[in-house]
Amino acid sequence: MKTLIVHAHPEPKSLNGSLTDHAVTVLRDAGHEVRVSDLYAMGWKAAADADDYGPHASSPLKVPLDSGRAFDAGTLTPDVRAEQEKLLWADTVILQFPLWWYSMPAILKGWVDRVFTYRFAYGVGEHSDTKYGERFGEGTLAGRRALLSVTVGGPEAHYAPRGINGPIDDLLFPIQHGILHYPGLEVLPPFVVHGSDRLDPADYPAVAAAWEHRLRTLETTAPVRYRRQNFGDYEIPALQLKPGLEPAGRTGFGLHLEA
Amino acid sequence: MKTLIVHAHPEPKSLNGSLTDHAVTVLRDAGHEVRVSDLYAMGWKAAADADDYGPHASSPLKVPLDSGRAFDAGTLTPDVRAEQEKLLWADTVILQFPLWWYSMPAILKGWVDRVFTYRFAYGVGEHSDTKYGERFGEGTLAGRRALLSVTVGGPEAHYAPRGINGPIDDLLFPIQHGILHYPGLEVLPPFVVHGSDRLDPADYPAVAAAWEHRLRTLETTAPVRYRRQNFGDYEIPALQLKPGLEPAGRTGFGLHLEA
Numbered sequence: 001m002k003t004l005i006v007h008a009h010p011e012p013k014s015l016n017g018s019l020t021d022h023a024v025t026v027l028r029d030a031g032h033e034v035r036v037s038d039l040y041a042m043g044w045k046a047a048a049d050a051d052d053y054g055p056h057a058s059s060p061l062k063v064p065l066d067s068g069r070a071f072d073a074g075t076l077t078p079d080v081r082a083e084q085e086k087l088l089w090a091d092t093v094i095l096q097f098p099l100w101w102y103s104m105p106a107i108l109k110g111w112v113d114r115v116f117t118y119r120f121a122y123g124v125g126e127h128s129d130t131k132y133g134e135r136f137g138e139g140t141l142a143g144r145r146a147l148l149s150v151t152v153g154g155p156e157a158h159y160a161p162r163g164i165n166g167p168i169d170d171l172l173f174p175i176q177h178g179i180l181h182y183p184g185l186e187v188l189p190p191f192v193v194h195g196s197d198r199l200d201p202a203d204y205p206a207v208a209a210a211w212e213h214r215l216r217t218l219e220t221t222a223p224v225r226y227r228r229q230n231f232g233d234y235e236i237p238a239l240q241l242k243p244g245l246e247p248a249g250r251t252g253f254g255l256h257l258e259a
Numbered sequence: 260m261k262t263l264i265v266h267a268h269p270e271p272k273s274l275n276g277s278l279t280d281h282a283v284t285v286l287r288d289a290g291h292e293v294r295v296s297d298l299y300a301m302g303w304k305a306a307a308d309a310d311d312y313g314p315h316a317s318s319p320l321k322v323p324l325d326s327g328r329a330f331d332a333g334t335l336t337p338d339v340r341a342e343q344e345k346l347l348w349a350d351t352v353i354l355q356f357p358l359w360w361y362s363m364p365a366i367l368k369g370w371v372d373r374v375f376t377y378r379f380a381y382g383v384g385e386h387s388d389t390k391y392g393e394r395f396g397e398g399t400l401a402g403r404r405a406l407l408s409v410t411v412g413g414p415e416a417h418y419a420p421r422g423i424n425g426p427i428d429d430l431l432f433p434i435q436h437g438i439l440h441y442p443g444l445e446v447l448p449p450f451v452v453h454g455s456d457r458l459d460p461a462d463y464p465a466v467a468a469a470w471e472h473r474l475r476t477l478e479t480t481a482p483v484r485y486r487r488q489n490f491g492d493y494e495i496p497a498l499q500l501k502p503g504l505e506p507a508g509r510t511g512f513g514l515h516l517e518a
Contacts, residue, residue, distance in 0.1 A: 009306040013319035039306075046305035046365040047298075049269040063357075064412070064456060098322075102437035103362055104306040106372050110365030136423060153323070156499040164488060164498040165394060166512045171433055173425060173426035178361035197323060229423060238416040239423040252511045253425045 001032040001219060004090035007036065008097040010040045015151050015196050015204075020096045023149075024210050026215045035086055035146035039107045046110025052077055068118030076117065083115040092184065092218055093146045095175075098196070099153070102171050112179055121183040130237050135182050137228030142184030146224065148172060149211070150190055153197035163228040168192060173253040175225055225258040260291040260478060263349035267356040267367035269299045274410050274455050274463075279355045281467050282408075285474045294345055296368045299480035304338065305369025311336055327377030335376065351477055352405045352444065356436075357455070359429050360504040371438055380442040385495070391495050394441050396487030401443030404482065405430060407469070409449055427451060434513040436485055445482040484517040 005023055009016035020036065027034045037044075037215030050057040053070040054077065070076045076084075087093065089134075097104050098210075104112075116122070121141070152159065152168070159168040176187045191214050193199070193207055214221070227233045233245055241255050250257075264282055267274035286293045296303075298429065311317040311334065312329040329335045335343075346352065356363050361372075375381070380400070384393030393401075411418065411427070418427040427449075435446045450473050452458070452466055473480070486492045492504055505514050 010306070011320040041310065046369060047269070048359075048364065049299065058510070061270040063359075100307075100322075101368070101371050101375065102433035104366065105307065106365045106369030109360075109362065109368050110305060112360050115363050116360065126431070132428075142278070157499060160499060161510070162499040162514060163498070164493055164515065165437065166432060166515065170511050171437075174361035174430055174433070178424065178430075216391075234423055240416060240419060240421040241423070249508055249510075251420070251508075252429050252513070254511070255421060256423065256425065 001027070001092055002090050003027055003032060003092040003094060003218075005034065005036045005094045005096055007038045008037055008040070008095070008105045012041075014098075015193065015199060016096055016098055016203070018208070019149055019151075019193075019211055022211060023094065023096070023215055030216065036050065037083060037086065037111070039111055042079075042207070044107055044111060045114070047106050048110070048113045052080060052114055064118040064123065065120075065214075068123050071117045071119040077193070079176050080114050080117070082113065084117075086121055087115070087141060087144075091144050091155045093141075093144065093180075094112060095146070096147055096149045100152045101172075102165065115173065116179070116183065124183070127237075130236060131230045131241060132234075135186065135229055135253050136177075137181065137186035137226070138230060139182065144185050145188060145217070145218070146176075146180040147184040147188040147214070148176065148190040148192075149214075151193045151196035154194065155193040159194065170253050176224065177253070177256060181226045187226065188218070188221050188223050227258055228258050260286070260349055260378055262286055262291060262293050262351040262353060262477075263345045263366065264293065264295045264353045264355055265475060266297045267294055267299070267354070267364045267370075270328075272467075273357075274452065275357055277353055277467070278408055278452075281470060281482075282355070282474055285471050289323060289475065291417075294348070294500050295368070296342060298370055303366055303370060303478055304316060304373070305366050307369070307372045309380065311339060311373055323377040323382065327382055327431075330376045330378040335377075338377070339373050342370065343379055346374070346400060350402075350403050352403065352439075354405070355408045357410045358430075361424065361435065361457075362373065365399035375438070375442065378432070383442070386496075390489045391493075391498060393443070394488055396440065396485070397445065398441065399513060402446060403444050404477070405435075405439040405444040406447040406473070406477070407435065407449040408473075410452045410455040413453065415426075415453040416455065429512050435483065436512070436515060440485045440496065447477070447480050447482055486515050486517055 007020045008112050024034050053066045054075040056070040057066050124139050125147045158165050161167050180187045266279045285292050309320045312325045313334040315329040316325050417424050420426050439446050500514050
C-alpha cells in the first residue's frame, strides 16, 4: 500500500500532529510506503491565482481553462505538479485536519483549489448521451481510496442526526462526495474524534488505538456507497437522480447513496 | 445602511468582479456606505498560525485559546483587527465568491478562520442550564445581516433537490448556518448565478438586474428562518432538536429551519 497523508495543522504537538505521526509509524511498521504533505511545514500557498499557471495564464484570467491549459502543457508550478504526482503515486489518500468552521482549514482548501486542476480532477472525459464526463466514481483518481481523519472540537451529540450543527456525514458531504468522489476516489467512512477541545491526555491512548485499528483495516474497509454518475442512476445531462431509486423518505445528500 | 463586501476572486475582470463593482455602485447611488475587503488585492494571508496571535501565542499552540487571549488583549495582527472592526461597523455583510469545489475559495475560508476568533465569533457568553453560550442567533454580530452572492459553474439542475451535487441550500448550509448564523448574523436567501462557466456576455444584463433588485431590497428581504439555540427548541447541553418540532418527514439540515 502507498499512502499519501495530507496534513493541515499549524502545531506539530497537536492532536492532529499526533494522529499523523501515529499513522506514519503504524503504516510503515506494517510494511507500507508513506509520504506526508505537511502543508504548514511546506509553507503551502493557499490562494489560487494567475501565478499558478505560468505563461499559460490568460488575461483576463479564467481559472478553469487556464489551469487545464497549464496542466496539459506541463507548466503548472512545481509545488502543484508535485502534489499531483503524489496523488498518482498513492493508492490511498488520508486528509488529516481539524474541522474549523464546519469545513477544512483554508490551507487544505487551498491544496484542493490549486492541485485539483481542470483536466486533472475535473474537465476529464467525453460528454455524450450516456456520459457526462468522467466524474463521481470515474476520473483520474479512480481505483484509489480516500479517508478523512477529522478532529472536531464539540461533542458528538451536537453533530448527531438532530444535533444543532447538522449531522457530521452531511457536513462532510461536500468534501467526501464533492471533492473526493468527484475525481474517482473511493471514500472510506471518516475517522472522527469528537470533543477534541477538551480531550484529556488520559483519553489519547483510546483514540490512538481506534485510529490504529482504522489504519490496519484500510484495505478491507468497505467504502461509502456513493452513486456513480454514468451508470444509469441519473438523467443525462440534467444529472437528476431518476425517480424511485431511493428508499422512501430519503432526501437531500442522502439521495446520492445507493439504496 | 453600512455594507461590507468581502470579495474573493483573483481576476477583477471576472463575473465576480463585475458583481462587486455593481454592488458598490448600486448601494452608493442609493445613499448607503460601502466598504470592500478585496482579499486578493489585499494579499490576504489565508493560513491561521501562531503569527496571528503575537506574544500571546502559547507553545504548543492552541488555536482557540490563543486567538481568544490575543483578542482580549488587543494583540491580534492589524489585518485581523481591521476586519473585525469592519464587521462591527457594518449592518450588512455580503460575501462575494465563486463556488470552488462546493465551498468558498481558500482565501475566503482563511478570512473566516483568522477573523472569526474565539471570544469574537465563538466562545462568547455564559453557559448555564438554559443557555449554551451566545451563538446560533445570538452573539457578537447579532442585529446584522449577511448575504452570500455566489457564482456557480454548473447548471441549476445539478444543484436541484435531486441534482447530483446536492441541493444548493444544503451545500451552503455549513457557511450560512455554521459561519454566519453562529455569531448572530441574520442570513438572507443567497443570490446564486448558475452556469457561470458558460455565461454569455449577452446574459449579463439580466444577471446584473437581478442582483440590483436584491441589493435594493436588502432591508426588506426576510431572512432564512434558522432556529435560535437558546430559545426552547433545543435540549441543553445536548443541543439536539426537541422531538416533534419539525414538519413530518423533514430531516438533516432542514431540521434547523423553523417549521
